[in-house]
Structures are given as C-alpha cells and as structure tokens.
Amino acid sequence: MLGLQNAGKTCLLNVLSGGDFTYDTIPTIGFNMKRVQKNNVSIKCWDIGGQPRFRPMWERYCRGVNAILFVVDIADIEKLQAAREELHSIMEQESLEGIPLLVLGNKSDLQVKVSVDELIDALDLKGIDHREVSCYGISAKEETNLEAVLSWLVKRANELQR
Numbered sequence: 001m002l003g004l005q006n007a008g009k010t011c012l013l014n015v016l017s018g019g020d021f022t023y024d025t026i027p028t029i030g031f032n033m034k035r036v037q038k039n040n041v042s043i044k045c046w047d048i049g050g051q052p053r054f055r056p057m058w059e060r061y062c063r064g065v066n067a068i069l070f071v072v073d074i075a076d077i078e079k080l081q082a083a084r085e086e087l088h089s090i091m092e093q094e095s096l097e098g099i100p101l102l103v104l105g106n107k108s109d110l111q112v113k114v115s116v117d118e119l120i121d122a123l124d125l126k127g128i129d130h131r132e133v134s135c136y137g138i139s140a141k142e143e144t145n146l147e148a149v150l151s152w153l154v155k156r157a158n159e160l161q162r
Ligand SMILES: Nc1nc2c(ncn2[C@@H]2O[C@H](COP(=O)(O)OP(=O)(O)OP(=O)(O)O)[C@@H](O)[C@H]2O)c(=O)[nH]1
Pocket: 003, 004, 005, 006, 007, 008, 009, 010, 011, 012, 022, 023, 024, 025, 026, 027, 028, 029, 048, 049, 050, 051, 106, 107, 108, 109, 110, 138, 139, 140, 141, 142
C-alpha cells in the first residue's frame, strides 16, 4: 500500500482489517503491517509511510508482492501532480514489472474532489502498461466501496496460489 502522505493508507488498512476509522492518525514512520481477512483468505498488507523521506523504500517493500495499492486523496487536488510523478516513477521499476495495480481515490465523502474519470486522467493511468490497472473511488471514513477493494485483493491472492 503506497501513496503520498495523508492519502489515508493507515486509516484504510485499519478499517479493512476490522478496526475503526480514526481522524487523528499520526504519519506512519517507516511502515506498518496488518492482516486483512476475507472469508478464508488472509492477506498480509504493508502500509508504507508516504512522506518524501520514506519514498525511496517503496520499491524494496513492493518486490515480490501479489498486488500494489496506490492510495490518493481525491480532495487534495494540488497534490495530484506529485502523486502522478511518484506513481509513474515506482511503476517504471523493472523489479515490479507485471504486478497488478489498484489505484484508490480515497475520501470520496468530501465535497470538493475529482471524479474517478478525472483521477484516471490526472494520474495518466492509461500510460501505465505491462500490468493490470484498476481504479476505484472509496471512502475509508464512510466505508464506501471497500467490499470491491476486498474482492479485488482476494482475487489477486488466489491467482498466485494457482
Ligand atoms: N474525510 C476523510 N478523511 C480521511 C479518509 N481517510 C483518511 N482520512 C484522514 O486523512 C488523514 C491522513 O490519514 P492517514 O491514514 O494517516 O494517511 P497516510 O496515507 O497513512 O499518511 P502517511 O502515513 O504519512 O503516509 C487523517 O486525518 C484521516 O482522518 C476518508 O476516507 N475521508
């Protein structure tokens, strides 16, 4: 799970793993790991700090994973450009070639935000090739569309077992 600082990665992972949403999270220092359970599947998720000083670690944490989730704050329109640059730079790493990517536009509960289509354009998702790319709008706070995220994850987890 990657994305700029304040995108909502830690909140999302807390909610996905059965915890409550909290407003007053502190920025992640390094990373944090939690298990997400769905039916009989248990998925190990790493949530990596998004501050600039942690971004050089992203590639190392992503090597060999089943899937990469890239979380974006869709209400923070000024940071979309930076999100796009970081996303493309990580997707260009040869070690991560072919790993499925799920982009999550988080904070859909807020009033001023970009739509999923606008997010796809702003991040130039069509310019990412050699892998499967999906994009959903979600809210960790209101638990909107999280079932779709879980289903997507379970499908990728099962694919590797085959
Ligand atoms: N309105 C709204 N706020 C959210 C949502 N998800 C997270 N937030 C808020 O966004 C802020 C940052 O959330 P975090 O989960 O700490 O962000 P992060 O991506 O883990 O940040 P780093 O650890 O620094 O990389 C917190 O104040 C959350 O309450 C959401 O779905 N809706």
